[in-house]
Amino acid sequence: MRTCLDYVETVIPKDHLCRVVKEVVFSLDTEVIEAKYSFLGQRTYHPKLLLSVLFYGYATGVRSSRKIEERCLSDHFYIYLMQCYTPDHRTISDFRKNNLKEIEKYFVDIVRIFSKLGYTNIGKIYIDGTKLKGNASAKRTKDRAGFEKWLSEIEEEIAKILKEGEAIDNQEDKSCKIDPEQEALLEKLTDRKYLKSKIEEALEIMKEEAKEKINLTDRDANHMKPGGSKDIRPGYNCQAAVSEGGIIVAAESVTDANDRNQLKPMIEQTESNTQEAVKETAADSGYGSYSNYEYLDQKGIDGYVPDDHFQQYKSGEYQKEENRYHYSNFTYDALSDSYVCPEGKQLTYWKTRTNLVLV
Numbered sequence: 001m002r003t004c005l006d007y008v009e010t011v012i013p014k015d016h017l018c019r020v021v022k023e024v025v026f027s028l029d030t031e032v033i034e035a036k037y038s039f040l041g042q043r044t045y046h047p048k049l050l051l052s053v054l055f056y057g058y059a060t061g062v063r064s065s066r067k068i069e070e071r072c073l074s075d076h077f078y079i080y081l082m083q084c085y086t087p088d089h090r091t092i093s094d095f096r097k098n099n100l101k102e103i104e105k106y107f108v109d110i111v112r113i114f115s116k117l118g119y120t121n122i123g124k125i126y127i128d129g130t131k132l133k134g135n136a137s138a139k140r141t142k143d144r145a146g147f148e149k150w151l152s153e154i155e156e157e158i159a160k161i162l163k164e165g166e167a168i169d170n171q172e173d174k175s176c177k178i179d180p181e182q183e184a185l186l187e188k189l190t191d192r193k194y195l196k197s198k199i200e201e202a203l204e205i206m207k208e209e210a211k212e213k214i215n216l217t218d219r220d221a222n223h224m225k226p227g228g229s230k231d232i233r234p235g236y237n238c239q240a241a242v243s244e245g246g247i248i249v250a251a252e253s254v255t256d257a258n259d260r261n262q263l264k265p266m267i268e269q270t271e272s273n274t275q276e277a278v279k280e281t282a283a284d285s286g287y288g289s290y291s292n293y294e295y296l297d298q299k300g301i302d303g304y305v306p307d308d309h310f311q312q313y314k315s316g317e318y319q320k321e322e323n324r325y326h327y328s329n330f331t332y333d334a335l336s337d338s339y340v341c342p343e344g345k346q347l348t349y350w351k352t353r354t355n356l357v358l359v
Contacts, residue, residue, distance in 0.1 A: 005084050008076045018077040021056045024113050028106055033099050045087055050095045051106065052081040065093040111249050111273045124280035125249060127266045127287065129239040129259050131224050224257035241266045249274055259286035263305070264295050285310045 012018065026048055033047040056077065057068050069089040071078035096103065224235050239262045241250035250269035254262065267278050280302045288308040296303035309328075312318055318326040330339045330347070339347045 003084075005080070008080045008084075011076060012080055016077070017059060018056055018081055021059065022052055022081055024110055025052045025055060025106075027113065028109055030102075033102055036098070045082075045085055045091065045095075047095070047099070049082050049085060050087065050092065051103070053078055054092070054096060054103070055106075055110065056081055065089040065096070068092050107251075108273045111247070112275065114247055115249075115274050115276065123278075124244050124282070125241045125267070125270055125278055126244075127239070127241045127263060127281060127283040129237050129262060129286070131235050131257070132238050132253075133233050133235045222255035222257060237262070239266055241270045259283075260289045260292065260308075263287045263292045267299070267301070280304070 028048070028051070030047045030051070037044050053068055053072065057063060057071075062068060062071065066089040068078070069087065069092060072082050072086050073079075222234065222236075223232050224237060236253045237256055237259070239250075239252045239254065239259075240248055243249050250266050250273055252262075252265065252269065256262070263281075263283060267281060270278055278299075278301055281296070282304040285306040285308045287305050288310070292305065293303065296305075307313065309318075313328065317323060318328050323329075324342050329342050332339055333346070336346070337349060341347055
């Protein structure tokens with residue numbers, strides 16, 4: 001008698017990605033996750049099944065636990081990977097949340113397995129980043145003065161609520177009845193006290209970590225422009241390095257709004273994940289900087305990274321009179337190790353300045 005799983009097995013092409021994902025995931029050692037499982041309670045899904053649908057989702061652009069739940073009911077690729085089991089979104093979400101460190105390690109293991117199978121050619125990688133909006137309001141990002149002002153306003157509001165509460169208590173003592181306004185005030189007071197404690201906590205963190213600004217909801221998020229947005233909001237800069245075969249070989253989420261400092265970490269993470277040397281890399285002008293060009297030269301990596309002012313050069317922007325003193329219009333004299341300015345005057349070396357980037 002043929003089962004549903006037998007039928008699904010027959011309709012999936014032999015060379016389909018879901019079969020590769022299953023073979024690779026089932027070769028992983030999941031004892032660390034299995035050791036977390038309890039013998040009590042309901043029967044659990046094997047971690048390799050949940051890892052299979054998670055990694056297949058990552059590979060095909062499905063990140064939401066709710067969407068994965070739907071696919072496990074209606075998509076025969078997910079049904080095949082879950083072997084006809086149907087976990088709900090909470091189970092999938094909790095599994096991912098409770099095993100983040102292990103999943104990160106498996107990501108590296110999978111990259112190496114794919115490399116051995118010939119799916120990744122690490123000779124050349126492509127690096128890019130995208131800004132993702134954090135789950136926090138821009139209005140809740142303030143400096144020390146902003147938080148101190150907010151704290152003062154809340155303390156005044158708490159004092160006002162307490163005063164109103166006292167007046168209602170006196171009124172209740174006379175009537176011996178519970179006033180619904182008192183309950184509303186107590187609820188409001190609790191909320192304000194909680195907010196006050198969070199602001200005091202944020203001020204303490206700013207003092208300890210010497211941060212100029214912090215978001216009360218998401219303290220790790222930094223101000224940047226999310227992809228396609230003109231507004232500056234709390235968010236993250238998500239970086240990825242991809243092989244010529246389209247396999248993600250390195251990934252990181254940072255709070256630095258600029259891409260210039262991410263080229264070196266992405267190359268180093270790629271080499272660490274794959275145990276192979278990067279020979280070529282391509283990235284957009286956001287990664288262009290003298291220090292990055294120097295790093296690529298020292299590593300012997302062929303870099304295809306345009307100057308960060310590439311478009312201005314191309315359009316002749318720096319040839320205009322108002323930009324005549326742009327550094328591109330200064331000529332270097334190797335014999336005297338000096339520069340000649342547009343006025344024909346010689347500029348000798350004075351000192352080297354390094355710009356520090358606060359993350």
